[in-house]
Amino acid sequence: MDSALEAPDLAPLVSSATELKLDEVPQDVLDHAVRVFADTVGVAIGGAKRPEIAAYVEGAGGLFGPLARGGASLLVPGFPGAEPADAAFVNATAGTFLDLDEGCRPTGHPAMHVVPAALAAAQALHATGRELIAAVLGGYEVTARLFEAYKLTYPLHPHGHFGAVGAAVAVARLAGVDPVEPAAVAATLPLLPVWQPCFEGATARNAYTGRAASLGLDANRMAASGFTGSREAQREAFGGLVGALSRPEALDAPLDPDRLRITRNYMKLHSACALSHSALDAVFALGPLPVEEVSRVEVETVSNNLKISRQARPNDLSTRFSTQYAVAAAMIHGHARPEAFEPDERVAELAGRVEVRAAEDLEDSWPDAAPARVTVHTPSGVLTERVENPHGHHSDPARPDELRAKFEALVGGEDPGVLHDRLLGVAEVGDVAELFEGAA
Template identity: 50%
Template sequence: MTDTAALARGLSAAITQAVRLHGAPLAEPVRRHALHVVADTVGVSIGGGRTPEMTRLRATQPPGGSATVLAPGAAPTTAEEAAFLNATAGSFLELDEGMRPTGHPGMHVVPAALAAAEVAHRSGAELLTAVVAGYEVAARLLTAFRLTPPTHPHGHLAGVGAAVAVALLLDEDPHAVAAIAATTPTVPVWNACYEGATARNTAMGLAAQNALRAVRLHRAGFRGSRESVGALFGQVTGQVVAADALDAELDPAEPAILRNYFKRHSACALTHGAIDAVLSLPEVPVEEISAVEVRTVANNLKLDRQAAPNDLSSRFSLPYAVAAALTRRASEISTFDYRPPVAELARRVRVTVDCELERQWPHHSPTQVVVHAGERLVATVDDPRGHHHDPLTADELRAKFLALTGEPGPQLWDRLLGLDREPDVITVLAPLRGA
């Protein structure tokens, strides 16, 4: 039986450790990396905000407020609504950063913290340290628990980290606010991704919104239960695998945010090793491909499925991602949109677990691809490009940002990279408001 009281104490320890990161100068490598996490998250949200669903959803947002919606020309709104819209938009393109194992703290923490910092007129430095602290709590929780399939990692554990960041920025008790967020999670399942149910994109939005709402509830006298985390994720939807991750001693020079990954491909991160392997191979005519083998780790088998005929489902199919890379020989957002000819090639892709590769997980995320096309072509990657073992350069991150943001991109990138020098966060996103 899971000791929920001990896990609650572990969560308290995690929050106490993370709070040490807030309000003190960050080590230069941490500062630089955290700025890139914030900028990348903002860029991905802007890119996702161009989808028809998000455009129509913004048209229904309530009027009034001072929090920025990450879409050029969009009217400001309330902090809760901005956090919801911005994190939801960030889920659409499957380009948001993440960590192993396994989750996406950035798109939970940054939109919530950004909205809180704007309405409270916090400095950029305060926002940045709150993001690093919230990320730390999220990463420790995602390491401590292994989710039981089909539980999906959006909407819950990282949302507790978002609540910590928000509480720090709004001068509230992070332990009390995190306990409320832990008591009221959103718990989605992978099936929605497979089917192509785009409502699943709201899970991160609901978690970011919930972080702001947890402060409202706390101020109104509501109380949360830190034992909810152990009960739900240690007994119902997961199991405890590394409880010591919660109260491990923090080295401020090595917080969890340094061990993230940035995404290059507009598809579930579990496909990225295979995509990189394919793109490293010489080009072969698709009609000559008789079979493709993907040898990978057991964690990736949840994507060993054929895509339903829609763009979300195709991004959660490992065979489809491999077929798309083989067909298009590039990685653009449209590469992974659903196309019947790609789906036909995907039926020739077979996925298996390789025991040698499995031993490297989760410290590495290796994949091998073998293409049979007259000759036998083989490529292996230890980690997808963008993983902290093979990081993207600042220039590569900027290029991704500019491709996602369009016209306001260059000015906005410069402002985000100078975020911690701004006395009021609200000035940083002025290019989106035409200011």
């Protein structure tokens, strides 16, 4: 039998995800889910400052006027309302501009697909904060398990497909409907995105997550209208055409409220593709370096991370998807905040002296660890540092004060901490439609 057709039926997984009882979720897991929610919103607010997002919301003229108003908040200045599918699209698209959204291994970024869809639906439905977080937990679980089950064939990118299924499940839970048909509809309509736009700097790539988040809502509308989804399309696409079913047990293992996948995620503290983060932490561990004296930099890592071993083009998307550029930027600027990835000739010149390769002694660590060893050569000597996992990975989690500082830097304004506190208190909110009322 074709292995693509041996995958377990998704119905039990999506059903159990929507039946998850929040009262059975340990407080530490719930607290972490809320932190993921707040972080995801903050990252989207930061990305929504880009001119492309403002132009899309306000209208580009001619055929394209302003977005229609509705009951879901756009995470742009003033938090205006929009139709739920539009809000999900804009917010999830904005959320990938700075490449600071959380993720999981072996690949994928569930929250930036699921949270914008769930937030839009929850606001439109006047759901409680607890209902919203329960939906996020369920949608995240489905998405992360799909990423565990299927091994994607390069150059397929992890955005835009499994996350849409998780988004559909989250919306279905909030709407109080059977999630199986919406999930099947979403699984029938995946994007098949590739990595190349990241390397070129084609910013339409940032809409991979936006399309998936909006599909989470559209799939529910289609299912409610009588459309039916395929039970086999996802298996054929990702279990044969563009991937392989490597861990089918991830799809049928019972949900354990104590060990939900969201607890095994990573939170990003560097504004770049996650595949470079261990190398960046190794650079920072070396301390200040005499950059002008550096003759060569060696980065050794696992083969999975070689996807982004390349010299960047002069734009701030391509620079985020180049280990060479990211390492050089960290050495020159001493940080990896968003502004470090603005094209800089000094950084590009140093990046030309950065060599990246896979190391056999590191390979077996993946995906539990993503080690990187950075060796810097100067006339006065050789410096080496190795990092197993970047800070922010669940094995070395980001501290609450670090996540707060990240949020405040992204949101800006007079007192962004007030909004951060409000988001961290979302589980106590009686009507999510009021979440951004009065926020600057």
